[in-house]
Amino acid sequence: MTTPDPMAEIRASFFVECEELMEALQDGLTMLDGGDADDETVNICFRAVHSMKGGAGAFGLDDLVRFSHRYETVLDEVRAGRLEPGHDVVLLFMRAADILSDIVHYSRDGLPVDPDKVEPTLRELEALISDEAEEEEAEVTDFQPMTLALPFGGPPADRVVRIRFAPEPDLFTSGNEPVHLLRALAALGEMQITPDLSEVPTLDALDPEAACLAWEIVLTTNRDRAEIEETFEFVEGLCKLSICEEQSGLSLPCLPGLPPLAMPPAPDAGVSPSAEVRPRLTLTAPPDCSDPEEGTPPPDTAKTHAPQPAPATPIAVESPVATAARPATTPPKATVRVDLDRIERLVNLVGELVINQAMLSQSVAQAGLPTNSPVVQGLEDFMQLTRDIQDSVMMIRAQPVKSLFQRLARIVRDTSAAVGKPVRFVTRGEATEVDKTVIERLADPLTHMIRNAVDHGLERPEARLAAGKPSEGCITLSAAHRSGRVVIEVMDDGGGIDRPRVQAIAEERGLIDPGQAMTDAEIDALLFMPGFSTVKQVSNLSGRGVGMDVVRKSIQDLGGRVSISSSPGKGTCFSISLPLTLAVLDGMVVDVAGEALVVPIGAIAETMAYREQDIRSVGPRTRVLHIRDSFVPLLDLGVELGFRPAKESNAGSVVLLVANEGETLGALIVDAIHEQRQVVIKGLQQGYGNAPGIAAATILGDGQVALILDPVDMMAKAGTRPGQTQPALAPTG
């Protein structure tokens, strides 16, 4: 409706990019901490911060520029090998990354940055360099912060570098100016430029938007290659660039991430050369190089060095997981950034398609066509396709849980600092994909569980040492697909659940009867009771007594389950099992007073025929069902929903046993069971009735809307208001 401000759009996309860069930075730091880092890892971190700085400068986000500049300077020290990225240093980097992320968010929302939060970390960062720099600066007084020491070879000497720079049209359309680049290059040493006019057409054939010019540059410099590359950093991918060092006789590959267009790779190259090879080690000779190293065919050379993922794609969607072995080469996946609304629309359309197809099948079936008729066969193919499309669309919505896990890594760091327990955070299965909505709604419960694990799960360092464990606690967060569901586990290697204490507290709070014999599982389940908190001191992190029951509620709202397993002295594991998507549901279609209703399969423990002799009356209105030596409340769904008055006899009806977490909650009387099928969940608009127990709606094969029941909710609500029924709706139609 409103005219979009083009600047605002670019700004918004910058912040989206920042998120991706932050992710790359986090990845890199995790790898550094894990010890399986190499030069490229540091480079990725450096570039991520550097790109943010560049973008922030363009938008005048001074706080962001200031912080990222100093952060980048320290990272550069590591990159140059002058600063050893030890554990403490990496931890500091992670804290700095957290603050950087905060600044990004503040900048996005236009909020002021609190200097008190930023300054201590900045000072710590700077302390790192000043320590290191003191030794350095004794010799090199005027060392540029961007300068890189060569990892091998002697002191930098003057060399002749031959550069060919051919801009692509995009370089001009994105507002870059070759003159500035060339001037910057000239500052590095003595330079001779020869324009290459061979591509320039005659005036009549000239396309003013085409880029025809190229330059041959002979640069005599003592600066190293990285600095030359840096000049072209902001035109990466917008030009053809080749840099050859004459003195060494080696050609250097094109800038990381530049399309290898300037040097088409040898067709038989087993490893894709140039772009995937670490820049400073590469000896690959591009075909157009004037003086390749003799007798060394490029592909072989490339193979002798461990090829690294193309460094210019730190924002690749799937970067290697810290704990997993990194594949030798991970070609960057092509990704498209799509507005979520468009995907929502597509999902909705596919939902309609599925319904439409069901309606079509039903009318074809009613028409009584023979099964071998072309229409029926065509319809079957159509059904297959619809199902495939539905699956693919659901996969678009699926996202790796990585972003969520990274957010939680920060929670671990913050919590561990606040309670003074050193924690090692291990994540597994970050690439596991879950529906985006599920991920978003998991953040809060998982945050709570992680805090609980650090605060309550892990023992204090002294206690750990006394128990013969390393003083540093370990929290493992893992995600995996298991039989059509996603299982997320939060594990700690702490003391486990102190069951006698849990039971004592539950007795103290009157949650259970004193002296009651309980199994371990029953005691563990007490943790989920509302108003239960084992920590005597209420900390500001967790333990406000609204903990685990809220967690369980939010997981249940997602159609998930939480379970605990714990062994004393070894640790506790909370396991969450979730459906893959919130958009479809396995349901049982039942008939209640002529209306079709869908009951989620997950909530039904058992179905049985209604037998008068199993029913007992308790008081005037409440009835219970006698089943296997226990009594469960019995509700007539038709009466409960106000579809009809209570019947004299429910003979011939069906009873559904409703269970939650394996615990039978009650029984519902329905008139008949129609079928079991997958239904597409549709929201109900607000304000048109919000009956307890009605979760959503769906559309059945005949085009009729059917309501989806939330039997657990219905039982809970019915329990609070026994015997209350709603006025019967007037029958319609």
Added chain:
Amino acid sequence: MTDVAATAVEATERELLSFRVGGQEYCVDIMSVREIRGWTRPTPVPGSPHWVRGVINLRGTVLPIVDLARRLGISAEDASDRNVIIVVHLGQQTVGLLVDAVSDILSIAENDMRPPPDIASREGETFIKALTVVEERMLRVLELASLLPDTGREAA
């Protein structure tokens, strides 16, 4: 939004869709009308107000149906397949209005719209934004926003 659009295009004329409900003639701004559908049996929703007939499937969307006669407090005659559903859109909401029959599309000058008389404060008449006379018939222009539940308040 529709008001703005209408005044921008034609300062004085407004197009209205007129229909009959319980023997009386009403109309709504045609800009808010999305489509007109034949009768479909709605699925009743428990706990809804008495003037909500239920929900129907509008090409995959779950559409609530407001029984306009009940909403206006005119009569509670039962719906049949001769009834018509007018799908209207207001803000973020799309709702079906159950009416007896659709009559006409009229262009009415803004000047011909009369405010409803002050005595019309009883329930059922606060839904009327303006009155107008066309060919000796009195038309009641409905204020859609007052017909629909306040979603903001209900959600809070």
